Amino acid sequence: LREHEEFTKVKNIATIELGRYEIETWYFSPFPPEYNDSLKLYFCEFCLNFMKRPEQLQRHMKKCDLKHPPGDEIYRSGTLSMFEVDGKKNKVYGQNLCYLAKLFLDHKTLYYDVDLFLFYVLCECDDRGCHMVGYFSKEKHSEESYNLACILTLPPYQRKGYGKFLIAFSYELSKKEGKVGTPERPLSDLGLLSYRGYWTRVLLDILKKHKGNISIKELSDMTAIKAEDILTTLQSLELIQYRKGQHVICADPKVLDRHLKAAGRGGLEVDVSKLIWTPYK
Numbered sequence: 073l074r075e076h077e078e079f080t081k082v083k084n085i086a087t088i089e090l091g092r093y094e095i096e097t098w099y100f101s102p103f104p105p106e107y108n109d110s111l112k113l114y115f116c117e118f119c120l121n122f123m124k125r126p127e128q129l130q131r132h133m134k135k136c137d138l139k140h141p142p143g144d145e146i147y148r149s150g151t152l153s154m155f156e157v158d159g160k161k162n163k164v165y166g167q168n169l170c171y172l173a174k175l176f177l178d179h180k181t182l183y184y185d186v187d188l189f190l191f192y193v194l195c196e197c198d199d200r201g202c203h204m205v206g207y208f209s210k211e212k213h214s215e216e217s218y219n220l221a222c223i224l225t226l227p228p229y230q231r232k233g234y235g236k237f238l239i240a241f242s243y244e245l246s247k248k249e250g251k252v253g254t255p256e257r258p259l260s261d262l263g264l265l266s267y268r269g270y271w272t273r274v275l276l277d278i279l280k281k282h283k284g285n286i287s288i289k290e291l292s293d294m295t296a297i298k299a300e301d302i303l304t305t306l307q308s309l310e311l312i313q314y315r316k317g318q319h320v321i322c323a324d325p326k327v328l329d330r331h332l333k334a335a336g337r338g339g340l341e342v343d344v345s346k347l348i349w350t351p352y353k
């Protein structure tokens with residue numbers, strides 16, 4: 073019995089229903105105790121309220137008038153929209169999102185203090201509403217120059233380029249703020265893969281255009297990627313040499329082309345002209 077108790081404490085909710093998907097969960101999430109005897113939870117895909125029984129969700133859907141995340145739509149391109157949700161103005165939504173996200177994030181501590189965060193929720197929109205694909209959170213004020221706290225693409229939407237889109241979006245916000253940024257550590261394995269992929273693609277494209285004649289500082293100014301992240305990325309691509317006490321970029325065009333070929337798909341582009349946003353004050 074003890075062992076069973078321990079086991080159920082490790083992972084409580086096995087599946088969730090969200091919009092038209094039934095999704096298997098990955099990790100424990102600290103839902104309020106009254107939900108812990110449920111194997112499955114039913115989420116309203118718009119306000120993210122969760123329920124233990126399908127009838128409760130059906131009843132809820134009849135009266136829930138949201139058709140997209142609460143907050144401001146700050147980006148729309150084709151069927152893709154991004155909403156900015158202030159955790160202080162939409163506390164319950166912020167908390168629901170954290171409960172949901174924790175099901176797929178292993179190492180993150182859940183933020184009860186959603187007041188301090190903005191949530192950027194990416195949606196695919198159709199005539200039924202705006203369906204959440206993924207999100208990232210961002211501290212309103214970060215001392216450590218973090219421009220992203222947690223990132224998630226919901227499993228049914230993974231490996232389609234949305235993760236890199238969310239990452240690119242976080243750097244576009246940093247550019248508008250005139251700051252460099254970096255994701256909060258630690259990164260998960262999938263998080264690291266996605267960031268490495270993003271950094272590699274962005275830096276290689278610029279190096280190719282400038283034929284390698286550019287400094288790490290200049291790269292950082294152009295991309296809002298923190299200098300340390302640029303250095304580790306270029307080191308892993310073996311494009312850095314250490315000369316006279318300094319790191320210098322050595323970008324042989326043939327080496328660049330080889331890396332670019334290996335870097336794979338560019339992913340979904342953020343069309344900056346469609347971003348309507350001013351930094352949080």
Ligand code: ACO
Pocket residue numbers: 176177220221222223224225226229230231232233234235236237255256257258259260261262263264265266267269335336337338339
């Ligand atoms: N196996 C191997 N490589 C993968 C996988 C996988 N399952 N998933 C992503 N990658 C790598 C690939 O290199 C991929 O690029 P490619 O498809 O061009 O080869 C790259 O990551 C990014 O792929 P995307 O499709 O853009 O990313 P996705 O939408 O799948 O989202 C994310 C990536 C957000 C990390 C997703 O896997 C996720 O939500 N994971 C669970 C939560 C998590 O770990 N978040 C990061 C925590 S760290 C932090 O929050 C700061």
Ligand code: ZN
Pocket residue numbers: 116117118119120121132136137138
């Ligand atoms: Zn609802």
